[in-house]
Amino acid sequence: MTAPTNTVTSATPNVGVREDLENNIYRVAPEETPFVSNIGTTKATNIYHEWQTESLATASATNAQLEGDDYALGAPNLTTRLGNYMQIVAKAGGVSRTQEVVNKAGRDSELARQKVLKTIEMKRDLETRVIGNYASVAESGATTRKTAGILAFLTSNDSRGSGGSDGGFSSGIVAAATNGTQRTFTEDLVKGVLATVFSNGGKVSQAYMSATHKQQFSAFTGIADIRADVSGKSQATIYGGADVYVSDFGAITLIPHAYGLTRDCVLVDPKMAAIATLDGLKSKPLASNGDNEKFLLTMEKGLVIKNEKAHGVVADLT
Numbered sequence: 049m050t051a052p053t054n055t056v057t058s059a060t061p062n063v064g065v066r067e068d069l070e071n072n073i074y075r076v077a078p079e080e081t082p083f084v085s086n087i088g089t090t091k092a093t094n095i096y097h098e099w100q101t102e103s104l105a106t107a108s109a110t111n112a113q114l115e116g117d118d119y120a121l122g123a124p125n126l127t128t129r130l131g132n133y134m135q136i137v138a139k140a141g142g143v144s145r146t147q148e149v150v151n152k153a154g155r156d157s158e159l160a161r162q163k164v165l166k167t168i169e170m171k172r173d174l175e176t177r178v179i180g181n182y183a184s185v186a187e188s189g190a191t192t193r194k195t196a197g198i199l200a201f202l203t204s205n206d207s208r209g210s211g212g213s214d215g216g217f218s219s220g221i222v223a224a225a226t227n228g229t230q231r232t233f234t235e236d237l238v239k240g241v242l243a244t245v246f247s248n249g250g251k252v253s254q255a256y257m258s259a260t261h262k263q264q265f266s267a268f269t270g271i272a273d274i275r276a277d278v279s280g281k282s283q284a285t286i287y288g289g290a291d292v293y294v295s296d297f298g299a300i301t302l303i304p305h306a307y308g309l310t311r312d313c314v315l316v317d318p319k320m321a322a323i324a325t326l327d328g329l330k331s332k333p334l335a336s337n338g339d340n341e342k343f344l345l346t347m348e349k350g351l352v353i354k355n356e357k358a359h360g361v362v363a364d365l366t
Contacts, residue, residue, distance in 0.1 A: 073154035078306030079168055081175035083198075083256060086303075088322035090352055095193060096186075096220075097324045098131035101355045130217050133184050134326040134350040135195040137174050139166035140334065142342040159341060163331060166345050170329075172307065178323070178351040179256060179308040183215065183224040195350035196222035198321065199312055204357045205244040207237050209364030216356075228364040230311060233261050235268040239295070241315060241360040246297045250317055250358040254301050255293070257313040261365055262304035265293070265313070313362040320358035324350045 051057060058065075090097075102125060113119075141162045148158055155161045181199035185191060200223065203216040212228020238255075245252050257265065293300045300315070327348040334342035353359070 069153045071153050079172070080306070081171050082303050082305065083179040083308070083316075084171070084175050084323055086254060087316070087318045090322045090324045092134055092324040092326040092350065095134050095326065095348075096131050097134060097326070097350055097352065098129055099352060099354065100127040100129055102127045130353075131220060132196050132222060132324075132350045132352065133186060133193045134324065134348045135174075135177065135193055136346060136348045137170050138344060138346045139170050140342065140344045141166055142334075142336075142340050144340045146339070148341065159343070163343060163345065167329065170345060170347065174323075174347075174349060176308045179305065179314065181215070181224050181227075181312070184222040186221070196224075198314060198316070198351060198353060198359065199361060199363070200224045201353040201356045202314075202359055202361045204248055205241050205250065205315075205360035207241050207362045212364050225363065227311070230364045230366045233264045233313065233362070233365045237362045238265075238268075238293075238313070238315075241362055242295050242297055242300075245315065245358070245360045248357040250320075250360070251298065252300055252315040252317055252358075252360060253298065254303055254316045254318055255313055256303050256305050256309060256316065258309045258311075259304050259306065261309075261313055262302060265302055268293075311363070311365050313365065315360040315362070317358040320354045322352040322354065324352050326350070 056062065104125070105123070143159045143162060152158060177195060178197050179199070180197040182194065182197040183200055184196035185194035187193035200215040201217065202225070203214040206214065206225075208214075208225070209228030209231050211226070213226040215223040215225040242252060255265070291302055293302055325348070327346070329345065329347045331343060331345050334344050336342055
């Protein structure tokens with residue numbers, strides 16, 4: 049039956065009905081910065097931050113000398129000097145005076161909300177840069193200063209597809225690696241790089257990869273068991289993924305990256321990488337020429353790869 053004539057219903061225009069709007073704002077977006085969060089930190093004092101590496105001579109099984117012999121001096125152990133540029137990461141925003149004073153749902157201050165969101169975006173931007181295959185760039189004219197990513201540094205412990213080639217540090221600049229032909233992600237590729245890292249003295253404990261490659265990694269035959277023992281009539285648990293891979297050279301935590309990696313699995317010793325900070329996160333008001341409030345958020349940071357032999361990469365994956 050229909051409602052009687054002149055019955056007031058929700059379909060009838062009625063100016064006194066309040067809106068039903070939740071006092072919450074829901075956001076679904078990848079916000080984590082696992083690489084930057086897991087590696088170390090250091091202080092930079094200039095726009096170009098430098099550090100040194102050193103190595104040992106190849107081990108010799110024939111280091112046997114005559115008694116009472118006189119010795120010629122051996123080759124000195126000299127250091128190698130490397131560096132990376134500090135990159136200015138910034139976001140600007142603005143809110144009208146009216147928008148700040150009206151009654152709002154889900155936040156008290158639109159200005160504060162905008163600053164929080166822009167800060168999250170800046171941290172994601174830095175994460176994307178430093179975990180990626182990006183060259184360092186010196187500022188010149190309209191060209192902005194840029195920090196190199198870890199994948200550009202790696203030259204010693206790498207597995208690349210056909211046609212791929214290393215980047216690496218040379219003459220003050222880090223060049224990006226050249227992509228090769230993409231290939232299937234296999235456990236043998238990972239084992240090969242881990243063996244090279246170990247031979248060079250590295251101790252990898254983390255592996256970063258895309259969601260797709262994390263699923264492929266979890267399917268490697270080396271994963272011991274996909275079921276857990278249960279007692280009595282309890283229902284069995286089936287594991288579809290692996291969080292830790294126990295290699296011949298130690299346990300490696302598998303860390304899926306939601307937005308920074310698409311074709312590479314990077315193997316990391318977090319103690320041998322750091323974020324250098326020339327200037328931390330700062331907020332300052334910008335001059336307003338109207339009925340609004342503007343702001344600028346900045347930070348100036350760069351990546352330090354203390355010694356690239358401590359890390360590895362399985363590159364050019366489908």
